[in-house]
Amino acid sequence: MTDQTTQQENTAPEFGFELKATDGTARRGEVTTAHGTFQTPAFMTVGTAGTVKGLTPDQLRNTGAEVVLGNTYHLMLRPTAELVAEHGGLHKFMDWPHPILTDSGGYQVMSLSGLRKITEEGVTFQSHIDGSRHNLTPERSIEIQDLLDSNITMVLDECTPYPATHKEAAVSMQRSMRWAERCRKAFRNRPGYGLFGIVQGSTYEDLRHESIRALTDIGFEGYAVGGLAVGEGQKVMFDVLDFTMPAMPTDKPRYLMGVGKPSDLVGAVARGIDMFDCVLPTRSGRNGQAFTRHGALNMRNNRHRNDPRPLDENCGCMACTRFSRAYIKHLFTAKEMLGPILLTIHNLTYYQDLMAGMREAIENGRFEEFQLEFHRLQEAGDIPPLD
Numbered sequence: 001m002t003d004q005t006t007q008q009e010n011t012a013p014e015f016g017f018e019l020k021a022t023d024g025t026a027r028r029g030e031v032t033t034a035h036g037t038f039q040t041p042a043f044m045t046v047g048t049a050g051t052v053k054g055l056t057p058d059q060l061r062n063t064g065a066e067v068v069l070g071n072t073y074h075l076m077l078r079p080t081a082e083l084v085a086e087h088g089g090l091h092k093f094m095d096w097p098h099p100i101l102t103d104s105g106g107y108q109v110m111s112l113s114g115l116r117k118i119t120e121e122g123v124t125f126q127s128h129i130d131g132s133r134h135n136l137t138p139e140r141s142i143e144i145q146d147l148l149d150s151n152i153t154m155v156l157d158e159c160t161p162y163p164a165t166h167k168e169a170a171v172s173m174q175r176s177m178r179w180a181e182r183c184r185k186a187f188r189n190r191p192g193y194g195l196f197g198i199v200q201g202s203t204y205e206d207l208r209h210e211s212i213r214a215l216t217d218i219g220f221e222g223y224a225v226g227g228l229a230v231g232e233g234q235k236v237m238f239d240v241l242d243f244t245m246p247a248m249p250t251d252k253p254r255y256l257m258g259v260g261k262p263s264d265l266v267g268a269v270a271r272g273i274d275m276f277d278c279v280l281p282t283r284s285g286r287n288g289q290a291f292t293r294h295g296a297l298n299m300r301n302n303r304h305r306n307d308p309r310p311l312d313e314n315c316g317c318m319a320c321t322r323f324s325r326a327y328i329k330h331l332f333t334a335k336e337m338l339g340p341i342l343l344t345i346h347n348l349t350y351y352q353d354l355m356a357g358m359r360e361a362i363e364n365g366r367f368e369e370f371q372l373e374f375h376r377l378q379e380a381g382d383i384p385p386l387d
Helices: 003-011 057-062 072-077 081-086 106-110 138-148 166-186 205-218 234-247 262-270 280-286 318-322 325-333 338-363 367-380
Strands: 016-023 026-033 036-040 042-046 068-071 100-103 116-118 123-126 133-136 152-154 194-199 222-225 254-256 275-278 289-292 295-298
Touching (some): 016 338, 026 262, 026 338, 036 042, 036 338, 042 280, 042 338, 057 338, 072 081, 072 100, 072 106, 072 133, 072 138, 081 138, 100 106, 100 138, 106 123, 138 152, 138 166, 166 194, 166 205, 194 205, 205 222, 234 262, 262 367, 280 289, 318 338, 338 367
Parallel strands (some): 042 068, 068 100, 100 152, 152 194, 194 222, 222 254
Antiparallel strands (some): 016 026, 026 036, 116 123, 289 295
């Protein structure tokens, strides 16, 4: 550790969460880290490999993003956590001086199917890049995230597949709890950095509550809800949140992993979630889908060929203030890279505006009105073009 790093750690604020307002079970707060604060409810933009595809850090910041998610699995394989550490950590490496959360890599490893083997020790897997073999243990996952200099480190867990029997879910969850304890012991405590536990248990109320008890006994700076958005559908996801959230600590941030569509975010905030991440706005943007207050638009559709209007008349992003639907449709038809870039900027701006709107509504005690108006506009659909 360098003298400069030691000095920065000595002057960094303590990692913390302040709950500023509530409206029903919806919460408005602020998370403090060594690299600044971010407001909750928060949507964390996914920068899997140390970049948000197609955007510079300045463009990303201009969408309203305050925190970025990086991924342990991808960064450990390429360029390696050790190389990132040599270059001063992920904040410096990707020129993002703001908060960073890193996924433990568990979800990606579990999705490798035949290329991985789970034991009590950890997960042995083959790289999807070159077939090389690696061993990801709870201790190694924490070490990698420390090398990356992540502000919020996630414990290594086993992402239980859906559907799962009660017995399968119990075995998986209990292993994750043992791994969580090992992660806590391996984590290097320092000001402005935190470790989050991950609640598992599939769709079973007793297992979710058992998981929460195990994690709170260990003690974490925040708590995530994992094992959702894996094919169960929105109703089941909300049902699980309905019986999970009342048992969660109220004085720590709550993070719903891998979620989701705009309606997922609104419904989960209503149930007490503070933090989200999802590839949907960026991946959809690269594939021609724009999210708007009036629902999603397919910009490859020929109906936009001669439409002079912006994507969303209430949006202040570059795509909406400077370009027409007709132009963006042209970019996708011509396979010009500016098309995906503009839609990525727009979608991320829309998501950040949605979160800001929810924060304001909670502060002012009108979150129920916000929900009603959100659903009314989404159900009404896109406004037809003028003749």
